[in-house]
Amino acid sequence: MNKNIAVIKGDGIGPEIVTEAMKVLDKTAEKFGHSFAYEQLLMGGCSIDVNGVPLTDETIEKAKAADAVLMGSIGGNTSTSPWYKLPADKRPEAGLLKLRKSLGLFANLRPAVLYSQLRGACPLKEEISAKGFDMMIMRELTGGLYFGARKTEEVDGVMTAVDTLSYNENEIRRIAVRAFDIAMKRRKKVISVDKANVLDSSRLWRKIVNEVAESYPEVTVEHMLVDNCAMQLVKDPAQFDVILTENMFGDILSDEASMITGSIGMLASASLNETKFGLYEPSGGSAPDIAGQNKANPIATILSAAMMLRYSFDMDKEADAIENAVSAVLNEGYRTGDIMSEGMKLVSCSEMGTLIAERV
Ligand code: NAD
Numbered sequence: 001m002n003k004n005i006a007v008i009k010g011d012g013i014g015p016e017i018v019t020e021a022m023k024v025l026d027k028t029a030e031k032f033g034h035s036f037a038y039e040q041l042l043m044g045g046c047s048i049d050v051n052g053v054p055l056t057d058e059t060i061e062k063a064k065a066a067d068a069v070l071m072g073s074i075g076g077n078t079s080t081s082p083w084y085k086l087p088a089d090k091r092p093e094a095g096l097l098k099l100r101k102s103l104g105l106f107a108n109l110r111p112a113v114l115y116s117q118l119r120g121a122c123p124l125k126e127e128i129s130a131k132g133f134d135m136m137i138m139r140e141l142t143g144g145l146y147f148g149a150r151k152t153e154e155v156d157g158v159m160t161a162v163d164t165l166s167y168n169e170n171e172i173r174r175i176a177v178r179a180f181d182i183a184m185k186r187r188k189k190v191i192s193v194d195k196a197n198v199l200d201s202s203r204l205w206r207k208i209v210n211e212v213a214e215s216y217p218e219v220t221v222e223h224m225l226v227d228n229c230a231m232q233l234v235k236d237p238a239q240f241d242v243i244l245t246e247n248m249f250g251d252i253l254s255d256e257a258s259m260i261t262g263s264i265g266m267l268a269s270a271s272l273n274e275t276k277f278g279l280y281e282p283s284g285g286s287a288p289d290i291a292g293q294n295k296a297n298p299i300a301t302i303l304s305a306a307m308m309l310r311y312s313f314d315m316d317k318e319a320d321a322i323e324n325a326v327s328a329v330l331n332e333g334y335r336t337g338d339i340m341s342e343g344m345k346l347v348s349c350s351e352m353g354t355l356i357a358e359r360v
Contacts, residue, residue, distance in 0.1 A: 014072025139250025
């Protein structure tokens, strides 16, 4: 298969980690008889330096024309970089928000996996971490409280602020369909998280999720209240396969889930639209403190590339091969600085990429 991938290396460690992901993709293409063509695009601080804006319309069009986008990270040191002296809508992050919006990316996928080899980094009690966990959080990204009407005004002499949480059935249905599709590629269990004991939007959410579930008889569906879910994530994370939830709950729960894995350099993410198109990027930022030193952990970006193969290109075997290669390298004791522990072998960003590519 031939695929066109738009590549946004971005700022800070972005170019280093994306280069390693491309190394692994090239090896995968060679092994499985595919060809990946890359078009490199500028976004973030590097685009400000060249074009005066963090994202140009031309870049948006080129990203749209690709089969998927692979991204590193954007932004610099927010205290010292001149990019942060610019008005908010001209800063690096404005480019990413605009790109997500222009591409209609409404579904955010964040896997939280505890690798047995990195169990020591998990902050949970050993009896809980010993069971391991491998979950996928599917968060609605373009609706709900963060996008509803808001105002702050004085009412009868008292300052009052209002935010609106609104979802329509179409917004809920399209993300629920995505979550069930993804569950079919995994352990076939969806836990939909809401606050249906209080919120109307959650009651509609639950109703539509149940309707969608009827089309997926192989998938088990359960509903869980968000407060309970926050507790269950630290009490028994092994119970989760796919967590489906709305924007704000997903924002909070996905950070909680990433925290219990203990290592930001390992966390992949994807944002999808209604087609197979997606933007794939590590969950971490541009890490200006270690940029340019060949020290960053490229695994989150490599695992994001594996997600691109699985979810945008339907290349499940190829994605498995990359994920297994990551596990193999960890089993052999290779570690970048962020996940280093006693007795392990410290490697650079580029060495880690090469080791993984060799094991695909
Ligand atoms: P950060 O995630 O860049 O760094 C936090 C800490 O984690 C740092 O100590 C860093 O060295 C470490 N770290 C992050 N990724 C790592 C990796 N792959 N390997 C090893 N260590 C890693 O967060 P920050 O310092 O708060 O933000 C820095 C910049 O990144 C800011 O400009 C911020 O706006 C931007 N940012 C961008 C994105 C994105 O591009 N999607 C996301 C978050 C933050």
